Amino acid sequence: MSLLEVTDASVRFGGLTAVDGLGFSVEAGEIVGLIGPNGAGKTTTFNMLVGLARAAEGTIRLDGRPLAGLRPHSIAALGMTKTFQNVSLFMESSVLDNVVTGALLREPLAEAKASARRVLERVGLAGVAERPAADLSFPERARVEIARGLATRPKILLLDEVMAALTPAEMEGIVALVRQLRDEGITFVLIEHHMRAVMTLSDRILVLSFGRKIAEGRPEEVARDPKVIEAYLGREWAAEGAGPGQARP
């Protein structure tokens, strides 16, 4: 049984079908990349998984348990949470308090504070624990998002563009962190526009376009798939010749 199983799932906003008959599964311990052009429904897919957007059709199962009708906090309790693309920290609270809020899902306050400090140590933010989240730089905020998610002790963590606006060195740091965490048993699905990062990090890649899955496979397979090149990678690859592209222009 897969850790996460999505079957024929659709999300509609009025007349718009943002996710259209989507099906995929994620095995425990995998790192899966979710890519596609802007507006392909990637973030909506994440929102559907964590319960922020309602799937009008289809089923989503986590560890075999259907998630239909569950609110996001219950899904977090079952072991799935996400980071936010447009960084949704508790801006007036300290970095530590942001992470403590996540840790409170599993433990009482005193223990949650201790775990939160360990998590911050882990992601390299121990030095800014007492600062208000609003004071941090954008890359630091992305790390706080990851830390807050980790503090909930997820089985599967969905990362929505945590590497946007990072320098190559910072990106290396996140890639290494995700690999370590995977080795410790956390499963990842990540939306990322930075091709090199997503191609090197992912075991498997799903490609969305207009809410549908158009390709799925190992990074090098997906990169060769004509449908993918047409829908998404086309221009970028044509311009750069071989190998996955650099950052977006």
Added chain:
Amino acid sequence: MSALSLPKRCSALARPRALLLAALAAAAAIVPLFLDPQGYWVRVLTLTLIFAALGQAWNIVGGLANQISLGHAAYFGVGAYASTILLINFGLSPWIGLFVGMALAVVVALVLSVPTFRLKGHYFALATLAAGEALRVIANSWQGVTGGPVGLSVPFMPDSFWMMSYGAPRPFYWIALAALVLVTLVFWWIKSSALGYRLRAVKENEQAAEVVGVNTFRAKLWASLVSAAATAAIGVVYVQFTYFFDPDAVFGVATVSVRLALVAIVGGIGTVIGPVVGALVVVPLEELVNAALQGQVAGLSAFVYGAILIAVILVEPRGLVALFGRLRRGLGRRPGGAGEAGR
């Protein structure tokens, strides 16, 4: 007295502040000894303390979770009517009526929370406002129980603590002060507890709070229930103090709902000392303006009072506590350069 009983989880930084608040409470306790026990000022200050306590009760849900309720009169009036009806019909002590009122207010809060918590911002405020008004209409029309628009008088009794009955206002000053200290301790305790973290998360980003595992509905519900119970209890003290009330006096929008929210907002929403500062400005200011402009054009005093409050909010939307902080930092910077004092 209060500082010693605070939970250990209060940080070292909070301790001097706790001592300061305890000293303030002690100072406030001896103030009426220097005032005429029957006099005007004891009465005004008692009302000030009652509204400070109400503002603090409102602050639990309005300040910590940013759920701007304009319907707290619902709980206030339920407490007032419950205890007075039990006192008139069964001779029950208002101290017992107080617990009955709190229980009823919790039920009312439960009933109101389910439909209103889905609403955000102004819509939540309007829905709570309507709920308070609905109870005022019920109190006006259910004459057999509430006395209708005529109102209820608390029966006259000799001075007695057990019956919460005193001819002079001074004992009510102390009861109101005790209520304020108690509600402030509850506010402080919630603010520094796990529930406080969850409420802050709700306040700052409700969606993100849910996704990282906060049951936002339950957090808001707990805050509302505590806030409602405290408001009802203070409603009992209020009507024992004023002897007489009608539906407009305890279920009114301007007289209760807006005024107690205003106390917290003018003082500093979500802060421990905010409602105290707010009440010290809002209640005496209203009295002073009324006294100064008595006999002038009708409505002038309300106009001036409103204009002053609007000015405060325009100058510093986060309230007077934030304004003082700004002034202090502004003054401290000039001579020394340093002198930055945290919130």
